[in-house]
Amino acid sequence: MQERPASERVRDFQEVPLGFTPEQALAEAKRCIQCKKPLCVKGCPVEIDIPAFIKLVAEGKFADAAQKIKETNGLPAICGRVCPQEEQCELECILGIKGEPIAIGTLERFVADWERENRESKIENRESKIGGKRVAVVGSGPAGLTCAGDLARLGYQVTLFESLHVTGGVLTYGIPEFRLPKAVVNLEVEYVKSLGVEVKTDMLIGNVHTVQDLLKDHQAVFIGSGAGLPKFMKIPGENLDGVYSANEYLFRINMMKAWQFPDQLTPVKVGKRVAVVGGGNVAMDAARVSLRLGAEEVVILYRRTQDEMPARKEEIGRAIEEGIIFKILTLPLKYEADDKGWVKTALCQQMKLGEPDSSGRRRPVPVEGKMFNIAVDTVVVAIGNSPNPLIPHRTPELKTEKWGGVIITPEGETSIKGVYAGGDIVRGAATVISAMGDGKLAAKSIHKIISA
Amino acid sequence: MPKILKKEKLNDNVSRIVVGAPHIAAAARPGNFIVVIPKENAERIPLTIADADTAKGTISIIFQIVGATTKVLDSLKEGDELAHLLGPLGVPSHIKNYGTCVIIGGGVGIAEIYPVVKALKAAGNKVITIIGARCKDLLIYAEELGAQSSELRITTDDGSCGRKGFVSDELKDIIASGEKVDYVMAVGPVPMMKVVCDVTREHKIKTMVSLNPIMLDATGMCGVCRVTVGGKTRFACVEGPEFDGHEVDFYGLSDRLKPYKDMEKVAHDHVCKMLQGTSD
Numbered sequence: 001m002q003e004r005p006a007s008e009r010v011r012d013f014q015e016v017p018l019g020f021t022p023e024q025a026l027a028e029a030k031r032c033i034q035c036k037k038p039l040c041v042k043g044c045p046v047e048i049d050i051p052a053f054i055k056l057v058a059e060g061k062f063a064d065a066a067q068k069i070k071e072t073n074g075l076p077a078i079c080g081r082v083c084p085q086e087e088q089c090e091l092e093c094i095l096g097i098k099g100e101p102i103a104i105g106t107l108e109r110f111v112a113d114w115e116r117e118n119r120e121s122k123i124e125n126r127e128s129k130i131g132g133k134r135v136a137v138v139g140s141g142p143a144g145l146t147c148a149g150d151l152a153r154l155g156y157q158v159t160l161f162e163s164l165h166v167t168g169g170v171l172t173y174g175i176p177e178f179r180l181p182k183a184v185v186n187l188e189v190e191y192v193k194s195l196g197v198e199v200k201t202d203m204l205i206g207n208v209h210t211v212q213d214l215l216k217d218h219q220a221v222f223i224g225s226g227a228g229l230p231k232f233m234k235i236p237g238e239n240l241d242g243v244y245s246a247n248e249y250l251f252r253i254n255m256m257k258a259w260q261f262p263d264q265l266t267p268v269k270v271g272k273r274v275a276v277v278g279g280g281n282v283a284m285d286a287a288r289v290s291l292r293l294g295a296e297e298v299v300i301l302y303r304r305t306q307d308e309m310p311a312r313k314e315e316i317g318r319a320i321e322e323g324i325i326f327k328i329l330t331l332p333l334k335y336e337a338d339d340k341g342w343v344k345t346a347l348c349q350q351m352k353l354g355e356p357d358s359s360g361r362r363r364p365v366p367v368e369g370k371m372f373n374i375a376v377d378t379v380v381v382a383i384g385n386s387p388n389p390l391i392p393h394r395t396p397e398l399k400t401e402k403w404g405g406v407i408i409t410p411e412g413e414t415s416i417k418g419v420y421a422g423g424d425i426v427r428g429a430a431t432v433i434s435a436m437g438d439g440k441l442a443a444k445s446i447h448k449i450i451s452a
Numbered sequence: 453m454p455k456i457l458k459k460e461k462l463n464d465n466v467s468r469i470v471v472g473a474p475h476i477a478a479a480a481r482p483g484n485f486i487v488v489i490p491k492e493n494a495e496r497i498p499l500t501i502a503d504a505d506t507a508k509g510t511i512s513i514i515f516q517i518v519g520a521t522t523k524v525l526d527s528l529k530e531g532d533e534l535a536h537l538l539g540p541l542g543v544p545s546h547i548k549n550y551g552t553c554v555i556i557g558g559g560v561g562i563a564e565i566y567p568v569v570k571a572l573k574a575a576g577n578k579v580i581t582i583i584g585a586r587c588k589d590l591l592i593y594a595e596e597l598g599a600q601s602s603e604l605r606i607t608t609d610d611g612s613c614g615r616k617g618f619v620s621d622e623l624k625d626i627i628a629s630g631e632k633v634d635y636v637m638a639v640g641p642v643p644m645m646k647v648v649c650d651v652t653r654e655h656k657i658k659t660m661v662s663l664n665p666i667m668l669d670a671t672g673m674c675g676v677c678r679v680t681v682g683g684k685t686r687f688a689c690v691e692g693p694e695f696d697g698h699e700v701d702f703y704g705l706s707d708r709l710k711p712y713k714d715m716e717k718v719a720h721d722h723v724c725k726m727l728q729g730t731s732d
Contacts, residue, residue: 163669164669164671165489165496165536165538201536202538203538204538207541208476208479208539208540228669228671229672230675232675240707242711244676245674247674248674251673256668261715262719265520265524266668267712267715269711269715341707388673389672390672390690
């Protein structure tokens with residue numbers, strides 16, 4: 001797939017990968033050998049019939065291919081862009097053993113984009129078969145959108161509650177425009193609305209209505225409120241001005257469009273020397289956003305090495321191409337301020353890799369006595385997020401793990417009968433596609449119970 | 453979208469709006485706040501719910517014009533709609549019968565103590581209310597608070613109304629008079645809250661303060677509102693906004709209110725230019 005050159009793209013927020021042309025898509029789809037027992041499908045958390053949609057692409061039936069994907073995945077334009085296909089469907093592809101696996105993600109994106117631009121596929125008539133059964137879905141991120149869409153398709157009357165003023169959850173506030181254009185997210189939300197889902201923004205469940213309130217006039221509730229609680233390292237100086245959580249930084253930029261200040265009134269301060277702490281996709285996003293907002297030097301501080309970084313390989317590659325500096329085996333110990341209280345240095349500890357830990361990754365250990373200062377004027381802490389505690393706090397009956405994750409049964413039900421949960425509120429910060437899988441599972445379980 | 457049903461100027465810089473928002477009015481408790489986005493391009497700003505009328509389904513919001521977004525909010529008229537309104541937010545004030553309470557409001561913080569004074573009085577407390585401002589013209593809600601309090605005391609920096617001096621002077625006098633004070637709450641500028649806490653710390657009187665750090669989502673997601681309380685980092689939006697005043701790091705709080713001052717000015721000038729084109 002073609003990408004825009006790094007020198008051009010670091011100056012704007014437009015999308016980086018360009019996607020397939022129809023000719024490229026046809027050629028790629030024809031490479032698929034249509035396995036009798038397709039392993040790729042097993043690698044897909046929502047079990048898209050991958051060979052079937054690729055066959056339709058190869059025959060030039062793009063609209064039909066889109067419908068085929070939408071049988072199991074309501075958000076293909078999003079998944080085609082942000083799914084880690086290299087660890088899922090494409091990892092299983094038999095062609096990958098000797099050569100390049102089929103670019104399933106890029107084909108999915110192509111089909112979804114083509115359908116969006118050509119709008120040939122019509123939405124089938126969805127007469128209510130369920131007789132006015134109501135379900136409340138909390139959170140309009142990938143888990144909630146999927147659950148709401150699936151239930152609406154089955155004929156349920158679904159109300160989707162979103163606490164923020166814009167829908168999409170992490171797809172909107174977290175992932176930057178150049179990786180996932182907001183127009184794509186909006187259209188997917190519009191699609192779910194077209195299925196009959198009523199969307200209510202600016203509604204914080206837990207405060208406005210409790211989960212128990214919702215159960216009074218809904219047959220079931222799905223909680224997909226995400227992992228919105230930013231983790232900090234709890235080191236000295238972390239509350240100085242100029243130190244952001246990745247959530248705050250990205251929220252200002254993606255959600256509040258601070259990059260268009262002052263036409264958009266929310267400010268953000270991106271310094272000349274930005275340090276981003278962490279090695280995940282969010283860290284890459286924060287670093288690449290900083291470059292686009294005029295930072296002269298952006299450094300990623302990570303306590304292990306590049307091999308252990310949880311970010312997708314292609315996002316790491318793009319960050320390096322764009323000029324992000326990787327300072328590996330580096331752990332910040334404290335931040336110091338200038339005389340105005342603004343962060344000016346990060347005191348860091350040199351690390352080395354020791355024995356593997358429980359995650360199988362080699363544990364970083366300090367190199368005794370080796371510390372150094374890095375000059376910074378902005379620090380972004382991107383070391384992960386925990387499940388949003390608000391609903392669990394306001395819902396004492398809802399059982400959670402010690403680390404905050406809501407506990408569910410294999411069917412997706414929580415400790416409260418009729419209340420289901422999925423996505424990052426259950427898993428902690430995970431992937432878009434796993435959240436969608438959870439939303440799907442909950443919709444299936446809710447339907448099974450209610451229609452029984 | 454929530455509609456502005458009533459708007460009045462309380463003084464040159466402070467306005468009060470009554471907004472139709474039945475779901476917020478029904479769930480609001482004293483001490484709760486809302487986030488408003490007056491127009492789509494504006495910031496999310498937190499403001500205290502000064503009053504809620506469940507029967508009418510309305511809430512009152514009092515705000516001081518301090519920056520770009522409050523300027524935009526103030527440009528809206530009766531009948532206009534707010535782009536977005538979210539609430540109620542935050543942990544409500546702990547209302548119970550403490551005995552004798554001294555409730556202190558400074559500047560626009562005066563509006564914020566109104567629902568608390570009302571609720572504490574209803575819970576059977578003796579409520580002495582102290583309000584203070586730079587001068588008489590900046591005093592708001594004196595009449596309303598007078599009607600709800602057991603006793604109302606007023607201070608102004610220039611002596612144009614009530615006692616010349618600070619709210620903390622009145623508080624010291626009340627304590628010195630032998631009045632047994634069981635509970636103090638202070639809402640206002642950071643230096644005022646700090647001074648009040650310094651006074652009550654000596655006398656070991658439980659003191660709550662309602663903090664006003666910068667907020668963004670105000671639902672616990674961004675952490676911009678973090679304050680150090682008792683040596684621990686707390687998020688004012690979901691764990692506050694009220695905290696034990698004797699534990700709050702007021703210096704850290706002041707620092708964290710500063711970072712966008714320069715950009716706020718740019719935004720404010722930008723808004724003024726835009727509004728000039730549209731104002732009548």
